Amino acid sequence: MEQEFYKDEFAQMLRETTEDFKMYPSRRVWYSIYNNFHPDRKWPSLAICLLLLTAILYIGVSNNNHISNVSRTTFENSHELVSPLSPSANIIAEVIPMPEQHNLRSTQVPPAPNPLPQPALIMSSVKTDVAEVNATSQIISKNEVIIPVLETEDKVSIASTETSLVSQQDLVVTISTTNKIGMSNAVIAPLRKDIKPINTANVLGVVVKNNETISWMENDVFYNLRHPGKWKAKMSLQYYITPSIGYRSLYKNNDYEPTSSSLLLRSVVVQNSVVNQQGAINLEAGFGLAYGASKKLRLKSGLQFNVSNYVTYAHELKHPTQATVLMNNLHDGSVWPKTFATKYANVLGSNFNMLDNRTVQLSLPLGADYTISSNEKLSWHVAATAQPGVVLTGDAYLISSDLKNFVEDASMIRKFNVNTAIESFVAFKAGNGLEIGLGPQFRYQLLSTYKKEYTYTEKLFNLGLKLGITRKL
Amino acid sequence: MTEELMLAGSIKNNAAAQEELYTRFSPRMLGVCYRFAKNREDAEDMLQEGFIKVFTQLHQYRNEGSLEGWIRRIVVHTCINILKKNKKFSESVDLIHAKGIHIKEDIIPSIMQAKQVVECIRILPLGYRTVLNLYAIEGFSHREIGEMLDIEESTSRSQYTRAKAMLEEILVKKDIIQKTRKTAVGASPLG
Numbered sequence: 001m002e003q004e005f006y007k008d009e010f011a012q013m014l015r016e017t018t019e020d021f022k023m024y025p026s027r028r029v030w031y032s033i034y035n036n037f038h039p040d041r042k043w044p045s046l047a048i049c050l051l052l053l054t055a056i057l058y059i060g061v062s063n064n065n066h067i068s069n070v071s072r073t074t075f076e077n078s079h080e081l082v083s084p085l086s087p088s089a090n091i092i093a094e095v096i097p098m099p100e101q102h103n104l105r106s107t108q109v110p111p112a113p114n115p116l117p118q119p120a121l122i123m124s125s126v127k128t129d130v131a132e133v134n135a136t137s138q139i140i141s142k143n144e145v146i147i148p149v150l151e152t153e154d155k156v157s158i159a160s161t162e163t164s165l166v167s168q169q170d171l172v173v174t175i176s177t178t179n180k181i182g183m184s185n186a187v188i189a190p191l192r193k194d195i196k197p198i199n200t201a202n203v204l205g206v207v208v209k210n211n212e213t214i215s216w217m218e219n220d221v222f223y224n225l226r227h228p229g230k231w232k233a234k235m236s237l238q239y240y241i242t243p244s245i246g247y248r249s250l251y252k253n254n255d256y257e258p259t260s261s262s263l264l265l266r267s268v269v270v271q272n273s274v275v276n277q278q279g280a281i282n283l284e285a286g287f288g289l290a291y292g293a294s295k296k297l298r299l300k301s302g303l304q305f306n307v308s309n310y311v312t313y314a315h316e317l318k319h320p321t322q323a324t325v326l327m328n329n330l331h332d333g334s335v336w337p338k339t340f341a342t343k344y345a346n347v348l349g350s351n352f353n354m355l356d357n358r359t360v361q362l363s364l365p366l367g368a369d370y371t372i373s374s375n376e377k378l379s380w381h382v383a384a385t386a387q388p389g390v391v392l393t394g395d396a397y398l399i400s401s402d403l404k405n406f407v408e409d410a411s412m413i414r415k416f417n418v419n420t421a422i423e424s425f426v427a428f429k430a431g432n433g434l435e436i437g438l439g440p441q442f443r444y445q446l447l448s449t450y451k452k453e454y455t456y457t458e459k460l461f462n463l464g465l466k467l468g469i470t471r472k473l
Numbered sequence: 474m475t476e477e478l479m480l481a482g483s484i485k486n487n488a489a490a491q492e493e494l495y496t497r498f499s500p501r502m503l504g505v506c507y508r509f510a511k512n513r514e515d516a517e518d519m520l521q522e523g524f525i526k527v528f529t530q531l532h533q534y535r536n537e538g539s540l541e542g543w544i545r546r547i548v549v550h551t552c553i554n555i556l557k558k559n560k561k562f563s564e565s566v567d568l569i570h571a572k573g574i575h576i577k578e579d580i581i582p583s584i585m586q587a588k589q590v591v592e593c594i595r596i597l598p599l600g601y602r603t604v605l606n607l608y609a610i611e612g613f614s615h616r617e618i619g620e621m622l623d624i625e626e627s628t629s630r631s632q633y634t635r636a637k638a639m640l641e642e643i644l645v646k647k648d649i650i651q652k653t654r655k656t657a658v659g660a661s662p663l664g
Binding site for chain 1: 486488491492495499500501503504507508513514516517520521524525528588590591594605608609610612637640641
């Protein structure tokens, strides 16, 4: 009975405690709900997203080299200044006890071997000795760039440590970073032999004593606030290659029957069965930038190169013959004949040739991929892209109106085309922000390979295996 | 905006009314979702799906009971449906799986007391906390929980007993309730 009473009381206590428990959702949730009920108003936001994506892409591409250079410089400088005991060269906060006089011109510190081209290392300074840390410690946030206080012959840049300032938020961010890399209990080794190490745990202890900071930390932990990352943190660079088998479908797009018998028209319903054709190896390669729009969704764009091909078998005649190809009259829907001389016959003779119907395209894929599930090492994604592009070059063998010949006429290839691709892939997280993905891809050409004038419509499609490497910027 | 106007507007798919309703109830509902979810993002996903259902089914609301209670029920059912899609969930509500679970003290968050209980609930294994949330906080009976989670009523009862014992242990360690069980709640600073 007592137990039952307690159980009820326990439940009641929990209910009362959590009754007024509130959390404030991000605006993303409302926007998603709103878009669900007002799909017609999605467009402005989609347009803005597209514009933003384009801008990010432009900035990303134009700054890519710059970013790489800065990263390299940062790493090199960190390597010089951060203790080898540090588990990661990415540590950007150091705690250094400074002399009581705050002498900014310490001669005990040897000059840095190389002048810093940029303030790459962010340092925190703590006035006086370790014992006084509790009272006067100052930790500088990531956002405040502090240059080592040195006067050297090399004229290393010098900045004052007097104005070291800590905002609560910055302070916590610094600690959070430290914890993330497992340094909470570690002693950061001195940069120089004359500088005594400080146990970071002591410094953290100072922080913990700050009530306001505690409050902030509690709120942070409680609300799991997402720290707004810079765009770079959400960007990744992708390289991919997709070998595939390419096929086509061909059908007539004009059933207009001219009265002239000289055209030798024949009714054709399914053209694919009339032509001897075979799939061929195709290749897609490209690179792009992906932007993590949410935990599961990445928007991506880039530049892509495609070689599409399929083979038609034709008997090569010894002497050219005349062949007629029907063309659409775009004004009235009628057809008109265009005559060619050709030596390719649509029969399988002894002297057969394999005609490569190859096109080379450069396109700008725009798409997104969605993470279906993931764990620490693997993730499963589905993705789709639309690929508007330009056909750089190609060969086209048109079927004649009587289906007896092929006519070579590259001028009939449409200059601009749009493809779409859907794919699913499994990505393996190789560490250091590197992901290797592999999975099947289906690519389909939305517009005909040929211009509207030609009376046949050809749609290319590919089935391939995509291998991609994604690296965080 | 009055509740009647807000309701009528929301049923007519008026964006302003819908936003008003969302703004009014979403903080508390996110708190509900957060107790069931693995993390905040999952909680927001649950909230989003829950409110889509709320707006879709709003015309069925008959003014019987409070609107918040009605919304809360939909949100809780949405959370459960989402959890049930996860294969691990069905395993975690299984009693056999739940045996031998031990909570490490160092993962108990040290945060403000009023919020601490929620965080402590979230430390519990998925099956435990779901049953505990449904029974102790949402007020469902073990029979209803059994139907919702596709488990036996007795399983729900056992899950709750174990969840309660584990939560109690955590709360004692955090000095939220006292060790003497029979009088613990009366002496609780939460009381």
